[in-house]
Amino acid sequence: MDFALPDDDVGLLNNTFPSRWKTIVSTVERGIVISRYALPVGYTLSEVEIMILIPQDYPMAQLDMFYLSPDVAKTNGNAIGAVSNELHFNRQWQRWSRHYQWQVGINNIATHLGVVKNALETELLK
Numbered sequence: 001m002d003f004a005l006p007d008d009d010v011g012l013l014n015n016t017f018p019s020r021w022k023t024i025v026s027t028v029e030r031g032i033v034i035s036r037y038a039l040p041v042g043y044t045l046s047e048v049e050i051m052i053l054i055p056q057d058y059p060m061a062q063l064d065m066f067y068l069s070p071d072v073a074k075t076n077g078n079a080i081g082a083v084s085n086e087l088h089f090n091r092q093w094q095r096w097s098r099h100y101q102w103q104v105g106i107n108n109i110a111t112h113l114g115v116v117k118n119a120l121e122t123e124l125l126k
Contacts, residue, residue: 003030006059009109016113023054024089030054031088032109042124043072051093052112062102063112066119067093080123 002023005013013021013032021034030053037050048068055061067086071094074080082097098119 003054005032005054006108012108012110012113024051026089029088030056037068039072040121040124042075043120044075045070045072048072050116051088052109052116053088059108060104062107063109064102065098066096066112066116068096069093074124078126081126 003025005023013034017034017037020036021032024031024033031051032054034050036047038047039045048070051067051069052063053065053067054063067088069091071085072080080096084095084097085092086095087093096116096119098115100115
């Protein structure tokens, strides 16, 4: 079973990640997965899959955190803060616990992907 995202989100995903994203659903959760997501230089991998959980009442409910597979580390050996492993959709994901103030009617998947990009870049400075 699939679910529908708002048209603006679908347009953004299709334009930014053509043929590289999909929705996924289980009996208890739903999300999107983007394959071949490019990481900034400084991580042990150059690309990963990224997963974002989508709450049932999104976009009224906020998107929170993001998940990578496989796990990544920094090439300088410094630890990544606020990560852990979780099982979603019968698969292990590295959860990046990053939060921000959600603004209904303003924030969306584009906003969240901006948070993801910023988190991945700023983590390398630590």
